[in-house]
Amino acid sequence: MDFTANPTPYLSLVSAISYGAASMAMVFINKAVVMQYAYSMTLLTLQQLATGFLIHLGRITGYTKTRGFNVETAKKLFLVSLFYNANVAFALASLKGVNIPMYIAIKRLTPLAVLIAGFFYGKGRPTTQVTLSVILTAAGVIIAALGDFSFDLFGYAMAFTSVFFQTMYLVLVEKSGAEDGLSSVEIMFYNSVLSLPFLAFIIIATGEFPNSLSVIFEKSASLSFLVILILSLVMGIILNYTMFWCTIVNSALTTTIVGVLKGVGSTTLGFFLLGGVQVHALNVTGLVINTAGGVWYSIAKYHQKKKKQKLPKVAVMPDVEEGHRK
Numbered sequence: 001m002d003f004t005a006n007p008t009p010y011l012s013l014v015s016a017i018s019y020g021a022a023s024m025a026m027v028f029i030n031k032a033v034v035m036q037y038a039y040s041m042t043l044l045t046l047q048q049l050a051t052g053f054l055i056h057l058g059r060i061t062g063y064t065k066t067r068g069f070n071v072e073t074a075k076k077l078f079l080v081s082l083f084y085n086a087n088v089a090f091a092l093a094s095l096k097g098v099n100i101p102m103y104i105a106i107k108r109l110t111p112l113a114v115l116i117a118g119f120f121y122g123k124g125r126p127t128t129q130v131t132l133s134v135i136l137t138a139a140g141v142i143i144a145a146l147g148d149f150s151f152d153l154f155g156y157a158m159a160f161t162s163v164f165f166q167t168m169y170l171v172l173v174e175k176s177g178a179e180d181g182l183s184s185v186e187i188m189f190y191n192s193v194l195s196l197p198f199l200a201f202i203i204i205a206t207g208e209f210p211n212s213l214s215v216i217f218e219k220s221a222s223l224s225f226l227v228i229l230i231l232s233l234v235m236g237i238i239l240n241y242t243m244f245w246c247t248i249v250n251s252a253l254t255t256t257i258v259g260v261l262k263g264v265g266s267t268t269l270g271f272f273l274l275g276g277v278q279v280h281a282l283n284v285t286g287l288v289i290n291t292a293g294g295v296w297y298s299i300a301k302y303h304q305k306k307k308k309q310k311l312p313k314v315a316v317m318p319d320v321e322e323g324h325r326k
Contacts, residue, residue, distance in 0.1 A: 015249045019242040020258045026239045027104070031095050033232050036225055039212035040092035044085065045199040047236030052192030054237060055185060066186050073182070074190055081194035083169035089202075090162035097155025101283075105141050105290045106159040111256045111297055112138060113167035129300035137293030144286025170255055173247045184244035191240070257298045 034040055058064035095103060112134040115126050126134075145151065173187060182190075203209040219225045247255045 012249050015242065015246040016254060016258045019239075019246040019255065022235065022239045022242045023259060026235050027095075027100060029228065029232050029235050030092060031100055032228050034092060034095050036228070037215065037219065038096070039203075039208045039215065040096070041089060041199060041203050041206065042208050042212035042216075043232065044088055044092065045196070045203060047233055048085075048192045048195045048199060050233045051188060051237045051240060052196070055189040055192070058185075059189075064185050066183065066189060069190075069193065074194060077182075077187065077190045078194060080169055080172045080187070081191045082198065083165045083172065084191055085195050085198060087162050087165035087169060090158045090165065094155045094158035094162060097152030098159055101287055102144060102156075103159055105144050105287055106156070107163060107166070107259065108137055108290055108294045109134075109141060109160075109163050110166050110170075110259060111294075113163055114170065114256050117167055117171060127300065127304055130297060130304070133293050133297035133300050135293075137290055137297060140286045140288070140290025140293055142286070143289060144283050146282055146286070170247060173244060182248075184241055184248055187244045187248075188237075188240050257301055 030043075033043060037043065055064060055066065059066050059068075091103075091107075094106075098106070115130065115134060119125065145156070200209075203212065216229070220229075243255065246258060
């Protein structure tokens, strides 16, 4: 099933809300899993296996209208898959040492990275409002980090690296979906298939396999762990679909804005759920500034888009800055 063809304003809104809700839930679910299961790359491999299997099953049973595997398309989507898995792998690694509020604050820098990437490939300079908002967001991260008594250098490095790869794959997903006419389900399928060889090499090279599987079998006796693991696999599929759906129906920029807004709720809940947060005035102040910068950024981009929509259309080319799909 796919909804990306000729999206209506209603579907655009639903796709954005769905991605925001799934993204927020996934942060807490992944945090809960890695607190009990340290093999993050094996977890990612299982998520991709489950995604690819279910989509293939849906295609052969006629539930999803997707095309079969095409080598040329796979070549075009290779970098999308590489950047996606790098993003998730580094994000999972960062959650081992970074508490959820700080993790959200760092990931909130993705719009800044998208703007910088856009500047280098010809999108031009951002407006003053947008520039100031991302500066405020970045300042909030620095202040919050200074007040983070549980500071973990490795975790912070992993989170910042994840931001870089998230930026790259969002831009590529938007480009691939618009130019090649691929649906969100098809991109998910190619992403899963292309991921497996890379992930298999990683879990073997790092020594996770086969010990990681034996640990799963041992922990499967615990009902609570089993529930969290299955929930993680299911939510991994849902998050992938809603992320690709939102990016194709709207744009890479919209997806990052949704991520900023859902981060407000995640940051608040992160102080009370799963622990690991030492509350300090400097830390809280930084997170408030970071959140304010994120909200300001979203409002600035919204007004910028509204102004562009009011301008007379002089060509049939899509609006490159705001995405290939309206």
